[in-house]
Amino acid sequence: MNRAYAIVVMLFLMPSFASAARLYIEPATMTYGYGDTFVATIRLDNQDECVNAVHVALSYPTDTLRAVDFSRGNSILSLWIEEPRLDTDLGTVVFSGGIPGGYCGRIQGDASLSNMIGKVVFSVVDAQKEEAKITFSNASRVYLNDGLGTSASLETFDADVRILPEPVNTENPWLEEVGKDEIPPDEFPIIVESTDDVFGGKYYVVFSTVDKQSGLDHFEIFERGVWKKVQSPHELWDQSLRGGIQVKAIDKAGNERLGTYVEGSAPPRKAPAYGFLSLIGLVIVLLLVVGLKLILDRHRAPTEPVLPS
């Protein structure tokens, strides 16, 4: 009996192994019914180290739930290396992003947790099962802000959804949030660059911004008379840059923000000196020389017939 007590006491005294990071879903337990739409928030806690990059891979049962949208609004990730991908056949949500300079935890006095990574909007598509789990797969990762790319030890916490036959909500919270959003994405510069071995040295545009409300949806560029979807970086169709450059950011509610482009801010182009243009120039010069010679020949001997050799 004493031995058992000793073991139990020892277990309590053993130090708990703190992990360097935690990924969790809020709320951890939910109750929704068939037809409901709800929002699951993904949050990050760093325990004692600063972290700067996250890869999240979520799984959910497709017979009960369906991920219909993803909001980056108010995410602490300002750079997205893998845009959120919602595969409704496999039942996965995958994305990767980072925080330049790192995230070191909640600052004392902060009005909110300020640790949100993203929000997944789910719909309950069937009520045959009574429970659905939203889980982090083993592919999820967090990296330390140590300049070495060290993977942090990670603990993940799944969410449980109890399923009812009837809906719980009278309204759709995601539609409400989007409907309230009248603020466009944050201002951003349109950067024109030319780099060796990137798009063959031709001019390309670089842009990025965030939307703190419903979240950024996509970017569009005005080229060849139309607005079309675009991702950064993008090789410019008009390499002369004379027509100006127009890129806009659009959030989930449709609010738009035009980026700022400063005329003349582009560096000198690094496209190679040889190339199609020079080749054409050479051909033109050759033809001119030949033509000139023919004209001069005719002037020198206008009446003399040219005999075959």
Next chain:
Amino acid sequence: MSRVFNRIVAGWWQIPLLVLLMALVVALALFYVRTGSVDAADVQTSLIISICGDGLANAGELCDAGPGANTGAYGSSTAERVCAPGCMSFGPYCGDGVLQVRFSEECDDGENTEAGICDAQCVANDPSPAGGGGSPTVGSTPTISGATPGSILSQTETKVVLRGKAYPNRDVNVVKDGQAIGVVRADANADFVFSSTEITAGTATFGFWAEDTNGTDSITTAVVFEVVQSAVTTVANIFIPPSMNVSERQVAPGGLLTLSGMAVPASKISAQLDSSSESPLVADADATGKWALQLDTASISEGFHSAKSLFELQNGSKSGYGRSVSFYVGEGTPVGGVSPDINQDGKVNLVDFSIFLLSWGTDDIRSDFNQDGAVNLADFSIMLFSWTG
């Protein structure tokens, strides 16, 4: 050659034909220069010509509605979907399986049938037999943190003030959400303050870095917090850790190394070697913020080592660790790493990130900073650490 030409084309045809040939060549040249995408290396053996806007879905096109009709506008059903500019995809439509709230969709299950929880017009089917409809009633408040329920107030009063310590009389670079937004100068006591009203309420990430008098950059110190609507959110005690240089990258065993840099004047510098838990080396920063300490490598094993430092003020508050420097104890030449400043413009910012994006998932050595054979999240993490904006 002129004889051959004369035989083929006799008489007065020669000059106009020549002019025509030259004009054709110039026209071809202009055509290719305008499209801007033909390079000597891009020419392929199986050329396909497709014209987007002629109403024919040529090879390589997904759709083509005709001249001026490929607008990619929203379509109310799969049958009504509109071809997007470029003829390679359709614009958004009800039935594409993607929820587009900005086009008044409430749901989109990828089909245009009335069955299921989503009807043919992308309006949610009311599953309860009582039936809905009419103007929305006051329902449950969404439990989404960060959103301020209620009205959107004017932005003019939202302000953020950030205070901290850097290096005396040096510029502090301010980065917001990854973009450089300003520079402020620290005073003789190394105090700096940055404020801005050009900010939207919500979670913000601010980064700060400074360059010391030697040209060495500090680490980027980041703070993540919520900017409160119509209020002044102040963050204080943002301490930029000491800058640090090592006198030699490589030293023979037993040789002396000098670690030096800048910090807050009259602060106490603690330098930690590797990850050891031994007591750190200490030095005091002088009145101009400069500090230096000597490291005797006699007691250090051969190989690569790193050192990092922080400063402590008289009131006991400390900074975090700054950027670590590495050095090699022993003979032989140490190998350098790959810098995240891919375009070598002295900054690690969006341009480098964009170039990095292009080599994501490949083994491009330019972006493989940790040289493990793959461009992946570990390399991204290294870039984020060195971010300058």
